[in-house]
Amino acid sequence: MDRVDVLVVGAGVIGLAIAREFAMAGKEVVILEAQSSHGTGTSARNSGVIHAGIYYPTGSLKAQWCVRGRHLLYEYLVSHHISHRRTEKLIVAGGAESSRLEQIYATGHANGVTDLRMISGQEARGLEPGLVCDIAIHSPSTGIVDVHELMNALLGDAESHGAMLAVDSGFEAAMYANGRWESQILGQRVASDVLVNAAGLDAAAVAKRISGFPSEHIPRMFFAKGNYARLNGRSPFSRLIYPVPVPGGLGTHLTLDLGGQAQFGPDVEWLPTPDSEQSNRGLHRVFDYAVTESRLKHFESDVRTWWPGLPDGALSPGYAGIRPKLAGPGEPAADFLLQGPQEHGLPGLVNLFGFESPGLTSCLAIAQAVRATV
Numbered sequence: 001m002d003r004v005d006v007l008v009v010g011a012g013v014i015g016l017a018i019a020r021e022f023a024m025a026g027k028e029v030v031i032l033e034a035q036s037s038h039g040t041g042t043s044a045r046n047s048g049v050i051h052a053g054i055y056y057p058t059g060s061l062k063a064q065w066c067v068r069g070r071h072l073l074y075e076y077l078v079s080h081h082i083s084h085r086r087t088e089k090l091i092v093a094g095g096a097e098s099s100r101l102e103q104i105y106a107t108g109h110a111n112g113v114t115d116l117r118m119i120s121g122q123e124a125r126g127l128e129p130g131l132v133c134d135i136a137i138h139s140p141s142t143g144i145v146d147v148h149e150l151m152n153a154l155l156g157d158a159e160s161h162g163a164m165l166a167v168d169s170g171f172e173a174a175m176y177a178n179g180r181w182e183s184q185i186l187g188q189r190v191a192s193d194v195l196v197n198a199a200g201l202d203a204a205a206v207a208k209r210i211s212g213f214p215s216e217h218i219p220r221m222f223f224a225k226g227n228y229a230r231l232n233g234r235s236p237f238s239r240l241i242y243p244v245p246v247p248g249g250l251g252t253h254l255t256l257d258l259g260g261q262a263q264f265g266p267d268v269e270w271l272p273t274p275d276s277e278q279s280n281r282g283l284h285r286v287f288d289y290a291v292t293e294s295r296l297k298h299f300e301s302d303v304r305t306w307w308p309g310l311p312d313g314a315l316s317p318g319y320a321g322i323r324p325k326l327a328g329p330g331e332p333a334a335d336f337l338l339q340g341p342q343e344h345g346l347p348g349l350v351n352l353f354g355f356e357s358p359g360l361t362s363c364l365a366i367a368q369a370v371r372a373t374v
Contacts, residue, residue, distance in 0.1 A: 226266025
């Protein structure tokens with residue numbers, strides 16, 4: 001039986017950051033990835049936004065790790081020469097939503113995002129002439145990053161410190177025996193002192209394959225598809241533009257890639273709960289990532305509330321991602337759920353449930369927290 005110090009299940013941006021953290025601390029690490037390459041799931045299907053930490057309830061893990069993670073991430077991007085840009089962001093509102101924007105501003109400051117400015121609609125239009133709004137929040141520390149470059153760098157750091165990535169290697173089962181975790185992978189057994197479940201969409205399914213894990217500690221999962229619409233032609237905006245948040249997401253906002261291409265989204269499309277057979281197959285094989293033309297009308301109506309000059313027919317279907325959530329339709333947004341031995345009683349086991357946005361921004365802070373847990 002092979003033996004390592006740490007086995008990380010899932011090679012998305014968070015799993016890679018965790019593997020790097022342990023490897024750089026001198027641990028022997030193996031990263032398991034069920035797909036044929038690292039970072040092809042949720043990590044590859046998002047806006048690539050570096051969030052400031054504005055929206056999340058003060059004191060929540062999302063707020064703490066986003067603010068800390070943003071500082072760590074910018075330092076990492078500079079030191080590793082990873083493509084990124086501080087684009088800045090405007091969160092805009094009409095008169096009826098001004099009070100909500102003031103609450104967001106207060107929450108951001110309470111979270112430690114101290115560079116925010118509340119500005120008038122006139123000042124916002126001075127920055128972005130195409131906008132129509134009565135009031136806005138200016139966030140200078142919001143940015144964008146090339147997510148694939150980031151993941152490649154994290155993996156490179158981990159591998160340079162001895163970690164190994166095993167692709168096409170689904171996690172089958174695990175049990176705690178003889179003071180260590182014994183995991184089954186492709187008919188082989190691997191022993192480890194630490195087992196980290198960073199499987200993203202499949203985190204609950206992985207937890208169910210851990211012998212002796214208390215079922216009451218496996219949360220009910222919800223899944224929201226986020227569709228994106230691509231703007232045909234050049235964007236008139238140089239900053240990211242967000243409306244006030246909507247239930248389940250941050251509203252239909254405009255983001256940019258590093259080449260200046262603009263896209264709108266993600267929207268929130270709640271998906272049926274997968275059955276046990278689908279979960280066992282792996283949810284990346286079950287969900288449909290196609291974006292239909294029929295959704296473009298909703299994008300157009302949402303965007304025109306703050307950009308009435310959006311030309312007819314200017315949008316085309318983009319890409320989509322799936323977000324693992326711990327709260328369903330109509331429920332208040334849930335925090336990250338990090339479970340270590342203190343929560344479930346099993347030594348050396350860490351589960352990460354519901355790690356959606358701002359997981360990308362927070363990845364280095366999350367990795368530090370996971371290592372501190374065990």
